[in-house]
Amino acid sequence: xxxxxxxxxxxxxLSGQKRSIVRHLLGRWPSILGLLAxxxxxxxxxxxxxxxxxxxxxxxxxxxxxxxxxxxxxWIVVAxxxxxxxxxxxxxxxxxxxxxxxGMGFAALGFLRGNDIDRRELTAQVLAFxxxxxxxxxxxxxxxxxxxxxxxxxxxxxxAWDVVYFIRNKVVPRSLAEACFVLDLGLGVALLLIAWxxxx
Numbered sequence: 724x725x726x727x728x729x730x731x732x733x734x735x736x737l738s739g740q741k742r743s744i745v746r747h748l749l750g751r752w753p754s755i756l757g758l759l760a761x762x763x764x765x766x767x768x769x770x771x772x773x774x775x776x777x778x779x780x781x782x783x784x785x786x787x788x789x790x791x792x793x794x795x796x797x798w799i800v801v802a803x804x805x806x807x808x809x810x811x812x813x814x815x816x817x818x819x820x821x822x823x824x825x826g827m828g829f830a831a832l833g834f835l836r837g838n839d840i841d842r843r844e845l846t847a848q849v850l851a852f853x854x855x856x857x858x859x860x861x862x863x864x865x866x867x868x869x870x871x872x873x874x875x876x877x878x879x880x881x882x883a884w885d886v887v888y889f890i891r892n893k894v895v896p897r898s899l900a901e902a903c904f905v906l907d908l909g910l911g912v913a914l915l916l917i918a919w920x921x922x923x
Contacts, residue, residue, distance in 0.1 A: 753898040757905025761913075764906075768922065769913040771867070771874035775859035776819060777910065778877040780804045781903050782848075782855040783826040785888070788895045789848040790833030792840040797895035819863065826852050844894060855881060871918040878911030 764773060780801070787800040804822065811821040830852070833845040855877055862873035885904035889897050 751901075753901035754905050757902040757909070760902070760906045761909035764910060765913050769910060769917060771862050771870040771914060774874040774878055774910045774914060775862045775870075776808070776822070777906070778855050778859050778874070778881050779819065779822045779826075780808070781881050781907065782852045782884075783822055783829070784899070785884070785894055786826055786833075786845075786848040786852045787829040789845045790829040790836070790840065792833075792836070794894065794896050797899040801899065819860070823856060826856070848894065851884060868918060871914045875911045875914035875918070878907045878914065882907035882911060 764770075764777075783804060784797055784800045788794060788797040791800075804825065807821050807825060808818040810816075811818040830845070830849045833840055833849075834842070858873055858877040858880070862870045862877065865873055882904050885900045885907060888894050889900035889904065895903075
């Protein structure tokens with residue numbers, strides 16, 4: 724009877740551990756989403772041009788959420804930016820130019836809203852958007868090796884930006900900052916590995 728009770732208790736503990744692991748994984752869904760996006764980009768051969776585009780999208784989403792004044796809008800802007808890129812390609816527009824125009828539009832919207840938003844935060848996001856966009860655009864026009872390093876710099880730099888805003892819990896939801904961090908850092912590391920050792 725004691726052996727049966729011990730076995731039952733052991734099974735109960737294992738079941739509890741499995742539930743705990745599942746709960747933990749569900750709680751880390753943003754990281755899993757970021758890993759899936761990273762896997763998709765790396766298996767399609769990590770590319771400096773695509774990475775630069777992703778960093779422009781990421782910094783534009785931070786800017787847009789700041790201009791709108793709602794953290795929850797972050798994920799909506801990610802979806803809207805993705806749709807804008809697809810539509811731009813389908814209609815023959817330049818996706819990069821489309822994102823830059825969207826970013827400037829959100830910046831104008833934010834400043835027109837006056838005191839309804841945190842103007843210092845908006846200014847920081849506008850400067851970050853401009854900075855990351857300049858690095859990304861330079862990477863798109865540079866020679867292949869230089870492009871790898873510049874795109875990696877933009878990706879790792881934005882990963883640091885994600886950490887700051889995850890800790891601050893401002894501008895975008897923590898879930899978005901977490902997913903973005905995993906994707907950005909992973910892309911940056913992948914591009915550096917390609918620069919040092921050749922295609923993965």
